[in-house]
Amino acid sequence: MTVLVTGGAGYIGSHTTLLLLENGYDVVVYDNLSNASRESIRQVEKLAKRPVAFVKGDIRDKATLAATFEKYSIEAVIHFAGLKAVGESVESPLSYYENNVCGTVALCETMASYGCKSMVFSSSATVYGDPQELPITEKAPLQATNPYGRTKLMIEEILRDVWYSDKEWKVMLLRYFNPVGAHESGDIGEDPDGIPNNLMPYIAQTAIGKRAFLSIFGNDYDTRDGTGVRDYIHVMDLAHGHLKALEKLSEIEEVTAVNLGTGKGYSVLEVVAAFEKASGRRIPYKFAPRRQGDIAACYADVSFAKRFLEWEAERDIDAMCTDMWRWQSKHPDGYQHKEET
Ligand code: NAD
Numbered sequence: 001m002t003v004l005v006t007g008g009a010g011y012i013g014s015h016t017t018l019l020l021l022e023n024g025y026d027v028v029v030y031d032n033l034s035n036a037s038r039e040s041i042r043q044v045e046k047l048a049k050r051p052v053a054f055v056k057g058d059i060r061d062k063a064t065l066a067a068t069f070e071k072y073s074i075e076a077v078i079h080f081a082g083l084k085a086v087g088e089s090v091e092s093p094l095s096y097y098e099n100n101v102c103g104t105v106a107l108c109e110t111m112a113s114y115g116c117k118s119m120v121f122s123s124s125a126t127v128y129g130d131p132q133e134l135p136i137t138e139k140a141p142l143q144a145t146n147p148y149g150r151t152k153l154m155i156e157e158i159l160r161d162v163w164y165s166d167k168e169w170k171v172m173l174l175r176y177f178n179p180v181g182a183h184e185s186g187d188i189g190e191d192p193d194g195i196p197n198n199l200m201p202y203i204a205q206t207a208i209g210k211r212a213f214l215s216i217f218g219n220d221y222d223t224r225d226g227t228g229v230r231d232y233i234h235v236m237d238l239a240h241g242h243l244k245a246l247e248k249l250s251e252i253e254e255v256t257a258v259n260l261g262t263g264k265g266y267s268v269l270e271v272v273a274a275f276e277k278a279s280g281r282r283i284p285y286k287f288a289p290r291r292q293g294d295i296a297a298c299y300a301d302v303s304f305a306k307r308f309l310e311w312e313a314e315r316d317i318d319a320m321c322t323d324m325w326r327w328q329s330k331h332p333d334g335y336q337h338k339e340e341t
């Protein structure tokens, strides 16, 4: 089976591509490299000991999409491509709607015209906004608090409408909680551009000495130690979730949303402690004011994923930190070859 992986050169896409290759799928990675390096795919090929078809293309570019569907017999799409920085989306909302929403529309139109109607979509726990109840089930009310989140909500609704108009579509919406860590080899991982926005890469860069200290955004939340609580999930567990979703896709009867998390929440201070243990380094930190738009706590109810996908996350916070640290120490500056070929 040939799977088109949009955004397959990125963080989650590259790990999922590797797992797909290891499980016998043929993969076509489609990425405009706006936030990724071709080097990630080279590393994936090395680890899988198999070549990967790569198309440098934009999901908004229907001509390149069509040429890709002409060339390969694509049966399903895992759709990771998109912009994902919350702060940037507040400053530049139109580019987020254009890229994420218009890009997904162009992708779906092209898929339909080639008779490919199977999609696994990267959604996010951000669609739950500030949750009223924890843990969060898939039935919780949906609400976006920033343009990035709104693109995810809009795309979920667009995909439901597409299915409603044509029941041949098989669509799964995977709502990720907080993906962290790296492949066990330490040869692929997250390679943020500039100063990381997310906690775990910031901690890793502090441990390696690239950042002087971590600012902890808020220590007065209503949580066990006052710092924010999140459901961190190892990127390889997440990748496995995609494999399971792909296997189940043909059986589903309606657009189905599934939480991918561990179901456990860790506070910022607990993550710092786990990373110190894994790396043997001290992580200097200072408390800073709350970050605008942040919520106190967010973690998943994972019972539906267990039942429906027959999947659950296996790696704990120590494995997440150990693998993150291995990637960070082997590749302190991320992927070295940033050329866009
Ligand atoms: P990433 O930035 O590493 O990967 C996204 C990839 O998409 C990049 O390689 C980028 O070059 C590519 N891309 C962006 N716009 C494109 C376009 N118009 N055409 C073609 N390629 C394009 O991000 P990631 O962390 O791997 O996230 C993958 C997906 O998962 C995204 O849709 C993101 O919104 C979603 N998600 C991520 C997180 C997270 O914390 N990492 C959480 C929830 C959901």
Ligand code: UDP
Pocket: 178, 197, 198, 199, 200, 202, 214, 215, 216, 217, 218, 227, 228, 229, 230, 268, 291, 294
């Ligand atoms: N956080 C922090 N310092 C940082 C980055 C994040 O204290 O430099 C906190 C943030 O306030 C939240 C948690 O770490 O409580 C996870 O933040 P991240 O941005 O990784 O994920 P998200 O907020 O999108 O769930």
